[in-house]
Amino acid sequence: MIQKGQNVVIGENVTLGENVVVGHNVVIYEGTEIGNNVIIQDNAVIGKQPTRAKASILPKVKKLTATKIGSGVTVGTSAIIYANAEIGNDVFIADLATVRERVTVGEKTIVGRGVAVENDCTVGKNCKLETNCYITAYSDLGDYVFVAPYVVTTNDNYMARGKERLDKFKGVTIKDGGRIGANATILPGKTIFEDGAVAAGSIVTRDVSSESLVVGAPARELRKVPNEQLLRNQ
Structure with missing residues (x-):
């Protein structure tokens, strides 16, 4: 059974499973x-096709393949x-969130209100991307990753200048179990290794070692993540 609201537009060759509710x-x-x-x-x-700005440096692409939404979403x-x-199955994508083209989101992940996941990203399973965080293009998040509100990730060290x-x-x-506190900024190309943690408001200018807690601007290791907080002990 499909329950549809008013003014719904469904394109050709759309496949809808059982018990789908469309507002x-x-x-x-x-x-x-x-x-x-x-x-x-x-x-x-x-399933929106991307529109390329005239001044964009991204290459032109032909029409992309269709979107796939799992069950329980x-x-x-x-x-x-x-x-x-x-x-993936059982993903929750909150109000006003944006998931761009060529993005994969693993099962049971939460994409919070106003979150932007830019193009060509992979997000693993059981992640929590909280309100208004920004996942920049070409990022890779593992499983059980936590990203707090207003975290900013970046991908351009040249800040839009220079060929x-x-x-x-x-x-x-961000490897499996990595966690980032509110308002932190992660600079381009940096890796947060397994169970690495970034304190709120920190600026990450170099890789974060596995099971390390970093703090400050620029972020430096403060101590190791407590044993009871490690992913393997949850």
Whole structure:
């Protein structure tokens, strides 16, 4: 059974599973695959093709393949999921979140209100991306990663100037169990290794070792993460 609200637009060749609820003013673009027991709330857009700005340095791309939404997923009000994104089972995508093209989100992950996951990112399973954090393009997050509100990740050391930057874009890598506190900033290409932790408000200018807690601007190791806090002991 499919429950649809008013003014819903569903494109050609869209596949809808059983017990799908679609709110008012939802747009689902052609070819999108949606699993069972999915809730798509009002004004959400699924499968949107990206639009390239005239001044963009990104290469032109042809029409992307369709979006895939697993079973048990909730997509919040006014959230946007772009084409060629893959959303795993039981993912929760909150109101006003954006998941860009060629992004993979693992099962049971929470993408919080207003979160932006830019293009070409991988997010693992059982992650928590909290309100208004920013995951820059070309980033790789493992499983059980925690990103607190207003965290900023970056991928351009040249800050949009100089042709030498064009082949050097690199997002951040957060290995399994990595955690980042509120308002922290992670500079391009940096890796937070397994169970590494970044304190609130810190600026990460170099890699964070496994099981280390770093603090400050620039961030330095303060101590090791307490044993009872390690992922393997949860």
